[in-house]
Amino acid sequence: MSAIPRYAHGSRVPGWDMPADLDKDPATIPGVGGSPSPEVPEGLRKEIEERMALYPDPRSAILPALEAAQRVHGWCSPDALEQVACVMRLTPAELAAVATFYDMLETTPVGRHSVYVCTNISCSLCGADELHAAIRDAAGDDDEFNVRPFECLGACDIAPMASVDGVYVGPLTADDIPQLLDDIRAGRPVLPDKQLARRLVADPRANGSEFPLHPAEHERGGA
Numbered sequence: 001m002s003a004i005p006r007y008a009h010g011s012r013v014p015g016w017d018m019p020a021d022l023d024k025d026p027a028t029i030p031g032v033g034g035s036p037s038p039e040v041p042e043g044l045r046k047e048i049e050e051r052m053a054l055y056p057d058p059r060s061a062i063l064p065a066l067e068a069a070q071r072v073h074g075w076c077s078p079d080a081l082e083q084v085a086c087v088m089r090l091t092p093a094e095l096a097a098v099a100t101f102y103d104m105l106e107t108t109p110v111g112r113h114s115v116y117v118c119t120n121i122s123c124s125l126c127g128a129d130e131l132h133a134a135i136r137d138a139a140g141d142d143d144e145f146n147v148r149p150f151e152c153l154g155a156c157d158i159a160p161m162a163s164v165d166g167v168y169v170g171p172l173t174a175d176d177i178p179q180l181l182d183d184i185r186a187g188r189p190v191l192p193d194k195q196l197a198r199r200l201v202a203d204p205r206a207n208g209s210e211f212p213l214h215p216a217e218h219e220r221g222g223a
Helices: 041-050 058-073 079-088 093-097 120-126 128-139 176-188 215-219
Strands: 113-118 145-150 162-164 167-170
Touching: 041 058, 041 079, 041 167, 058 093, 058 176, 079 093, 093 128, 113 128, 128 145, 128 176, 162 176
Parallel strands: 113 145
Antiparallel strands: 113 162, 162 167
């Protein structure tokens, strides 16, 4: 039987061997039972409460609540977790357990612009690993960018591709990198001609009002 790959400190899961602090006070819910209540941005509070109202069990809103907090703070910081915990009436520890499990929730500071390059098999065979390295090198030490490989983004038909702040673009080549980074810095739509949501499909009205019809679609008679 082959050896199981492990992290440098000996564990497949970082922190597994850290002892529990038995002298630590029990976890509390911020703002409950005399516990200090953090100041929660009104927009964040409103979004979390709206999400909670969608579920029979409000705890089901943990993921969208953490995602909302990450948008506000840039990452799931201790302050962000405290704020979500206060609104949801949960302990920060429970939220941290969720945030550390899901790959797209950041628990350390990162650049506010996320560039996830898919490196799963279809994209990898089309040069995604080299693409990721080239984007990372082009971004350099600009701390506005969070450039990282991603296991699978589920868009094999536009391989190699990336998710740029949630917008799928591809197929990508090295020639696209300067415009991709420039578009992000300028706040423009990123590589609009390569956005998955703007691609022509059989139904001329499929993209709806969110994305205007491609000029070629007008030529085909789309309304």
